[in-house]
Amino acid sequence: MNKLDLTGLRVITARDLEPAAAAKAEQVEVGASALITPAAKDYAYSKRLQFVRAGGNGAAQATTKSSILNRQSSISSPEALLNSAEAQPIKEEIIRNARKLWTRQYVDGNGGNLSYRIAENAVICTPTLCSKADVTVDDLCLVDMEGNQLAGKQKRTSEIFLHLEIYKAVPEAKGVVHAHPPHATAYAVIGRVPPGCIIPEHEVFVGNVAVTPYETPGTKAFAETVLPYVRTHNTILLGNHGVVCWADTVTHAEWYHEIVDTTCRILILTSSLGAPINRISGEKTKDLLAVKKRLGLPDARYELHECQLCEAPEFPQGITACPVGTGCGQPQQTSQPEVEALVRLVTDEVMKALGERS
Structure with missing residues (x-):
C-alpha cells in the first residue's frame, strides 16, 4: 500500500x-x-x-468523517440538521463571536455576518436585518451552497453569496466572518492595504492583505470580487465596505479581524509620530513565514526570496510608509521660503480670528 x-x-x-x-x-x-x-x-x-x-x-x-456523512445524508431534513446536537456548539460559537464583533464596535446596526460550513452542501449563517448584539441561536439559518434557504425562522443574510464563494474556492475554509472594523475599513475606503513586515503576530496569522474594488453588497458581483485573492489570503479588505476573513473555525476568522484592525490602528497612530516605520528584516520575516506554513495558513509570499519579502509591493495594491507621489525613504524637501510663507499665513489667520472675537 x-x-x-x-x-x-x-x-x-x-x-x-x-x-x-x-x-x-x-x-x-x-x-x-x-x-x-x-x-x-x-x-x-x-x-x-x-x-x-x-x-x-x-x-x-x-x-x-462519518458524522459529516450522516449530516449530508440528512440534508433532505434540513430542520433536523440545523437543530442537531452537532450543530448546537457551532451555533453557540457563531453567537459568541457575533457578540464579540458588536462589543468591539466592528459592526453597527444590522451590519456584519457570520457562517460555518457544517456539511458539504450546508452552511449555517446569521440572519439579515438583525443586530449582532441581539441575534440568538434560534435566529440562525441553514442554506445550501447556492444560497437557497433550507431552514430557519428568520431570513438568511443578504451577503451569503460572499461566504459561499469563499467556501467553493477554499475547501479548507470552515468559518467565514464579515464585519466593518473601523481602522481596517479606513484602509478599504482609500483602496490600500497595510504594509507587511511590521508586526510579527500579523505576519503569522494574517500576512499579506488584499483589497477588492467596490461592488454593491449582497450581489453576486460583490461576492466574486474576492476570488482572485482568497486562495492565498485569509483576510481581504472589501473596497469602501469592510473586511472578510476565513479560517478553520468561526472563532479564528474573528481573531483575524482583531489582528488586522489592530495592525491598521497601530499604523494610523504611528503615522502621527513623524518618524519612519521600522520594518522587520526579510531574514526574520522568513522565520515567521516558516511558523505560518507549519500552521497551514495561506500566504502569497511563500515562494518569494528572503530579499523580496519586505521590498515587493503588496498584492494587489500597495501602500507605502510615505505619502503617495513620493519615494519611500525620500521625503519631499520643503524650502525655507516655503516654511516662512506657511508660518506667515497661519499667523495671519490666527490674528484675524482673534480680532473678530474682540
Whole structure:
C-alpha cells in the first residue's frame, strides 16, 4: 500500500498532505503524539487518505468523517440538521463571536455576518436585518451552497453569496466572518492595504492583505470580487465596505479581524509620530513565514526570496510608509521660503480670528 511518512512532523497541516495526494497515496503515517489540524483532516477526507499513528497497533485511522456523512445524508431534513446536537456548539460559537464583533464596535446596526460550513452542501449563517448584539441561536439559518434557504425562522443574510464563494474556492475554509472594523475599513475606503513586515503576530496569522474594488453588497458581483485573492489570503479588505476573513473555525476568522484592525490602528497612530516605520528584516520575516506554513495558513509570499519579502509591493495594491507621489525613504524637501510663507499665513489667520472675537 502506497504510504507517506510524516512521522518527523509534530503538526500535520493540509499543505503537508499535498505530496500524498499527488503520489496517490492511501495512507499517511504520523507520530504518536502529532497534532493534526482540522484543515488537514478535511483535506485527508476529501482525498480519501487514512492516518496511521506510529508506534500503535498499525491499524489505520480512517478519515471517513462519518458524522459529516450522516449530516449530508440528512440534508433532505434540513430542520433536523440545523437543530442537531452537532450543530448546537457551532451555533453557540457563531453567537459568541457575533457578540464579540458588536462589543468591539466592528459592526453597527444590522451590519456584519457570520457562517460555518457544517456539511458539504450546508452552511449555517446569521440572519439579515438583525443586530449582532441581539441575534440568538434560534435566529440562525441553514442554506445550501447556492444560497437557497433550507431552514430557519428568520431570513438568511443578504451577503451569503460572499461566504459561499469563499467556501467553493477554499475547501479548507470552515468559518467565514464579515464585519466593518473601523481602522481596517479606513484602509478599504482609500483602496490600500497595510504594509507587511511590521508586526510579527500579523505576519503569522494574517500576512499579506488584499483589497477588492467596490461592488454593491449582497450581489453576486460583490461576492466574486474576492476570488482572485482568497486562495492565498485569509483576510481581504472589501473596497469602501469592510473586511472578510476565513479560517478553520468561526472563532479564528474573528481573531483575524482583531489582528488586522489592530495592525491598521497601530499604523494610523504611528503615522502621527513623524518618524519612519521600522520594518522587520526579510531574514526574520522568513522565520515567521516558516511558523505560518507549519500552521497551514495561506500566504502569497511563500515562494518569494528572503530579499523580496519586505521590498515587493503588496498584492494587489500597495501602500507605502510615505505619502503617495513620493519615494519611500525620500521625503519631499520643503524650502525655507516655503516654511516662512506657511508660518506667515497661519499667523495671519490666527490674528484675524482673534480680532473678530474682540
